[in-house]
Amino acid sequence: xxxxxxxxxxxxxxxxxxxxxxxxxxxxxxxxxxxxxxxxxxxxxxxxxxxxxxxxxxxxxxxxxxxxxxxxxxxxxxxxxxxxxxxxxxxxxxxxxxxxxxxxxxxxxxxxxxxxxxxxxxxxxxxxxxxxxxxxxxxxxxxxxxxxxxxxxxxxxxxxxxxxxxxxxxxxxxxxxxxxxxxxxxxxxxxxxxxxxxxxxxxxxxxxxxxxxxxxxxxxxxxxxxxxxxxxxxxxxxxxxxxxxxxxxxxxxxxxxxxxxxxxxxxxxxxxxxxxxxxxxxxxxxxxxxxxxxxxxxxxxxxxxxxxxxxxxxxxxxxxxxxxxxxxxxxxxxxxxxxxxxxxxxxxxxxxxxxxxxxxxxxxxxxxxxxxxxxxxxxxxxxxxxxxxxxxxxxxxxxxxxxxxxxxxxxxxxxxxxxxxxxxxxxxxxxxxxxxxxxxxxxxxxxxxxxxxxxxxxxxxxxxxxxxxxxxxxxxxxxxxxxxxxxxxxxxxxxxxxxxxxxxxxxxxxxxxxxxxxxxxxxxxxxxxxxxxxxxxxxxxxxxxxxxxxxxxxxxxxxxxxxxxxxxxxxxxxxxxxxxxxxxxxx
Amino acid sequence: xxxxxxxxxxxxxxxxxxxxxxxxxxxxxxxxxxxxxxxxxxxxxxxxxxxxxxxxxxxxxxxxxxxxxxxxxxxxxxxxxxxxxxxxxxxxxxxxxxxxxxxxxxxxxxxxxxxxxxxxxxxxxxxxxxxxxxxxxxxxxxxxxxxxxxxxxxxxxxxxxxxxxxxxxxxxxxxxxxxxxxxxxxxxxxxxxxxxxxxxxxxxxxxxxxxxxxxxxxxxxxxxxxxxxxx
Ligand SMILES: Cc1cc2nc3c(=O)[nH]c(=O)nc-3n(C[C@H](O)[C@H](O)[C@H](O)COP(=O)(O)OP(=O)(O)OC[C@H]3O[C@@H](n4cnc5c(N)ncnc54)[C@H](O)[C@@H]3O)c2cc1C
Ligand code: SF4
Ligand code: SF4
Ligand code: FES
Numbered sequence: 001x002x003x004x005x006x007x008x009x010x011x012x013x014x015x016x017x018x019x020x021x022x023x024x025x026x027x028x029x030x031x032x033x034x035x036x037x038x039x040x041x042x043x044x045x046x047x048x049x050x051x052x053x054x055x056x057x058x059x060x061x062x063x064x065x066x067x068x069x070x071x072x073x074x075x076x077x078x079x080x081x082x083x084x085x086x087x088x089x090x091x092x093x094x095x096x097x098x099x100x101x102x103x104x105x106x107x108x109x110x111x112x113x114x115x116x117x118x119x120x121x122x123x124x125x126x127x128x129x130x131x132x133x134x135x136x137x138x139x140x141x142x143x144x145x146x147x148x149x150x151x152x153x154x155x156x157x158x159x160x161x162x163x164x165x166x167x168x169x170x171x172x173x174x175x176x177x178x179x180x181x182x183x184x185x186x187x188x189x190x191x192x193x194x195x196x197x198x199x200x201x202x203x204x205x206x207x208x209x210x211x212x213x214x215x216x217x218x219x220x221x222x223x224x225x226x227x228x229x230x231x232x233x234x235x236x237x238x239x240x241x242x243x244x245x246x247x248x249x250x251x252x253x254x255x256x257x258x259x260x261x262x263x264x265x266x267x268x269x270x271x272x273x274x275x276x277x278x279x280x281x282x283x284x285x286x287x288x289x290x291x292x293x294x295x296x297x298x299x300x301x302x303x304x305x306x307x308x309x310x311x312x313x314x315x316x317x318x319x320x321x322x323x324x325x326x327x328x329x330x331x332x333x334x335x336x337x338x339x340x341x342x343x344x345x346x347x348x349x350x351x352x353x354x355x356x357x358x359x360x361x362x363x364x365x366x367x368x369x370x371x372x373x374x375x376x377x378x379x380x381x382x383x384x385x386x387x388x389x390x391x392x393x394x395x396x397x398x399x400x401x402x403x404x405x406x407x408x409x410x411x412x413x414x415x416x417x418x419x420x421x422x423x424x425x426x427x428x429x430x431x432x433x434x435x436x437x438x439x440x441x442x443x444x445x446x447x448x449x450x451x452x453x454x455x456x457x458x459x460x461x462x463x464x465x466x467x468x469x470x471x472x473x474x475x476x477x478x479x480x481x482x483x484x485x486x487x488x489x490x491x492x493x494x495x496x497x498x499x500x501x502x503x504x505x506x507x508x509x510x511x512x513x514x515x516x517x518x519x520x521x522x523x524x525x526x527x528x529x530x531x532x533x534x535x536x537x538x539x540x541x542x543x544x545x546x547x548x549x550x551x552x553x554x555x556x557x558x559x560x561x562x563x564x565x566x567x568x569x570x571x572x573x574x575x576x577x578x579x580x581x582x583x584x585x586x587x
Numbered sequence: 588x589x590x591x592x593x594x595x596x597x598x599x600x601x602x603x604x605x606x607x608x609x610x611x612x613x614x615x616x617x618x619x620x621x622x623x624x625x626x627x628x629x630x631x632x633x634x635x636x637x638x639x640x641x642x643x644x645x646x647x648x649x650x651x652x653x654x655x656x657x658x659x660x661x662x663x664x665x666x667x668x669x670x671x672x673x674x675x676x677x678x679x680x681x682x683x684x685x686x687x688x689x690x691x692x693x694x695x696x697x698x699x700x701x702x703x704x705x706x707x708x709x710x711x712x713x714x715x716x717x718x719x720x721x722x723x724x725x726x727x728x729x730x731x732x733x734x735x736x737x738x739x740x741x742x743x744x745x746x747x748x749x750x751x752x753x754x755x756x757x758x759x760x761x762x763x764x765x766x767x768x769x770x771x772x773x774x775x776x777x778x779x780x781x782x783x784x785x786x787x788x789x790x791x792x793x794x795x796x797x798x799x800x801x802x803x804x805x806x807x808x809x810x811x812x813x814x815x816x817x818x
Contacts, residue, residue: 039636039638039644039646040645040646040688040692040731042644042645042730042731043638043639043644043645043646044644045638045639045644047639047643047644047730048639048641048643048644057711093711096712097708097710097711097712098708100712100713101704101708101712101713102701102702103701103702103761103764103766103767105720105723105727105764106712106720107720108714108715108716108717108719108720109717110717111714112714112715112716112717113711113712113714114712137727140643140728143643143728143730144727147727148702151700151701151702152701154696154700154701155699155701186681215638215639215640215644216637216638216639216640217638248616251640251641328643331642332641335642335660335662336616336641338616454628454631455631456627456628456631498631499630499631499632500631500632502596502598502599502632502682503598504596504597504598504681504682505634505681505682505683505685506634507627507634507635508627508631508632
């Protein structure tokens with residue numbers, strides 16, 4: 001197969017909120033940028049974000065970034081890096097105002113300022129009372145944000161490669177990153193995109209689980225590409241299960257519902273969160289609420305004929321508030337749960353939602369990995385932002401509304417860093433001769449493979465193993481068995497067959513390539529979870545129910561080659577303020 | 588359940604054809620997209636776009652029993668069999684249910700779909716009243732699925748000249764935003780026998796919009812602004 005080559009200053013892979021925020025800054029700075037996306041930019045999964053974006057504007061209740069920082073550190077169960085967290089919380093008001101200036105249709109207060117609602121884990125005065133920190137456009141904040149950023153990129157003339165799928169990273173023998181290989185989905189054409197800077201903004205990988213709030217395209221491609229190129233993945237055992245996925249369908253019901261006054265009840269109609277988090281109740285951190293729900297269900301207080309879910313009650317808010325503040329939720333509830341939330345409660349279960357781990361970076365978006373001298377050496381030419389990156393601001397558990405914030409803050413910062421780095425480095429390094437070898441071999445295998453299992457079959461097996469062995473509560477025997485089984489699934493994934501060999505818009509091929517990435521993520525998650533013998537944030541071990549700061553206050557690094565784990569320290573020192581000391585986490 | 592699905596792969600087929608599929612599935616509360624994906628498990632050569640599976644990304648617009656809609660939020664049990672699926676009408680077909688949306692997006696881009704405000708931005712947010720913000724409801728929620736524009740006869744006849752309901756809805760979204768300063772340019776941009784005035788209020792667009800938006804009303808409001816500007 002002949003492959004063409006094009007050269008850019010920067011290749012951005014991903015046109016969700018983070019990729020587009022970065023692209024905007026770089027296009028405006030006059031760099032030659034190519035932005036690749038598997039889907040038209042506004043179809044990226046940022047579009048599904050509902051509840052809001054966190055910033056201590058203090059428009060409704062008094063607030064400041066120190067409190068936001070404290071909540072984020074505490075929410076992370078102290079695994080978050082405090083330098084990055086300070087950086088993010090301080091920059092939050094500025095990036096939100098910027099977004100408003102870009103045209104974001106935020107809801108407004110009577111005084112004309114941006115509307116803010118309460119959200120889980122966001123408190124006043126270092127954890128005392130809930131604060132209104134989530135800046136919202138109804139319950140369509142992600143949609144409004146993504147379209148606004150796309151619109152600004154249209155204005156800035158950003159060069160989008162729509163429906164192009166990046167296949168693999170190009171690294172030379174020094175370990176420097178020199179671009180990606182990618183395939184145009186419409187034609188099947190493969191191309192090398194050679195660049196001085198490569199920024200991954202490929203989003204999450206919720207599709208490793210069977211019950212997920214994530215879109216079909218959330219297959220962890222950036223992580224798969226990085227892992228195949230020898231970059232470790234950080235803190236992959238920490239996967240967030242959102243308390244309120246619609247029972248059966250998995251579609252998300254935002255925490256904003258509880259922010260507006262909704263609450264959870266068990267089969268006895270009891271508002272059970274009062275027992276688990278007497279202070280924050282239904283607005284405790286997500287890991288806390290999900291575990292409480294799983295416990296209620298396990299102990300026989302679940303609802304429905306099988307007792308396998310609980311109910312989210314919001315009818316007391318009244319039809320008006322629901323139609324006005326939560327119109328999207330009303331729509332989802334009618335369509336996917338067949339209930340009018342103004343009349344009856346919505347059946348919900350904890351559902352796989354957000355990947356706290358990812359490609360390790362510093363707070364400038366530069367990818368850092370153990371290489372020659374230390375655990376956090378910058379990988380030249382490689383950057384990552386958004387859900388695919390692990391900065392780490394979310395540590396062991398992300399607070400709601402901190403992800404959209406993360407996209408904007410680090411999208412913008414990575415762009416600034418790239419502009420600075422490129423000024424110092426005007427000449428691209430030459431491509432290695434084997435630049436496209438790996439992806440071409442993967443494609444050739446799919447072209448020639450005549451027999452084997454289907455991609456759907458192997459994908460189902462993977463999702464089943466992850467769901468059964470690596471869920472809200474994790475058990476030692478199930479994890480050990482999970483490691484074994486996921487390894488077997490990985491072998492099966494190398495022998496999948498697709499019957500469709502066409503070059504034109506071949507989605508069977510795309511799904512087969514995505515499965516390679518999903519498997520990398522699933523393996524990293526299972527191995528990291530089996531190794532971590534403590535409970536922290538989104539990782540809850542039945543056999544080690546407590547957090548263990550002596551042994552486990554450290555980040556995991558999973559290397560795909562050799563299925564090996566290593567660890568690095570947490571950055572406990574913020575940039576300008578005092579560290580928040582380790583404390584037990586109560587809400 | 589019985590399905591008839593439009594098939595066309597330019598690499599192997601001389602002409603498009605309809606293929607029958609029989610799927611044993613209990614419609615229950617499943618969506619059409621769930622069924623299509625089960626068919627795709629049997630025949631992986633069937634191509635379509637999909638992503639969010641909850642009606643917010645706009646990927647899986649198609650013609651379902653003669654009417655444009657999103658497969659992911661179309662209840663299977665409500666469809667008459669055989670369920671006939673075709674690509675969105677009026678756009679070139681790339682393959683099967685996948686259409687080339689270039690023309691659709693070109694029209695969207697032609698209305699300058701971004702806020703224009705040349706004042707230096709304030710330190711904090713620009714203020715906007717609750718009522719001024721409410722003007723944007725029913726406009727900003729568009730997911731660019733293309734259901735409306737590809738149901739519009741005026742767009743079928745003049746895809747290169749008529750902006751189409753989706754683009755015009757967004758044109759009005761910016762005209763209606765109190766923070767935008769480009770009203771005159773925006774109206775100039777539409778002052779032409781085709782771009783805006785080809786709409787004959789046939790209302791197909793309103794009928795099919797899966798987000799229950801109303802492009803016809805937005806178009807009427809733009810026409811209104813045009814008239815007011817003359818007098
Ligand atoms: C239902 C839901 C609701 C949420 N609500 C909130 C909320 O209210 N507040 C909040 O802060 N967070 C929320 N989150 C989390 C947040 O929305 C996501 O973490 C965030 O949007 C991810 O953005 P991103 O830019 O990293 O990636 P995405 O928006 O997922 O974009 C990824 C991009 O990468 C592209 N891509 C991926 N792989 C490839 C490849 N191989 N080649 C080319 N392109 C590729 C895709 O096409 C896409 O453009 C929510 C998440 C979900 C699922
Ligand atoms: S009302 Fe106008 S835009 Fe809508 S379908 Fe009819 S002609 Fe097209
Ligand atoms: S107006 Fe409705 S039908 Fe038209 S593109 Fe927007 S969401 Fe789709
Ligand atoms: S898959 Fe996103 S709208 Fe249907």
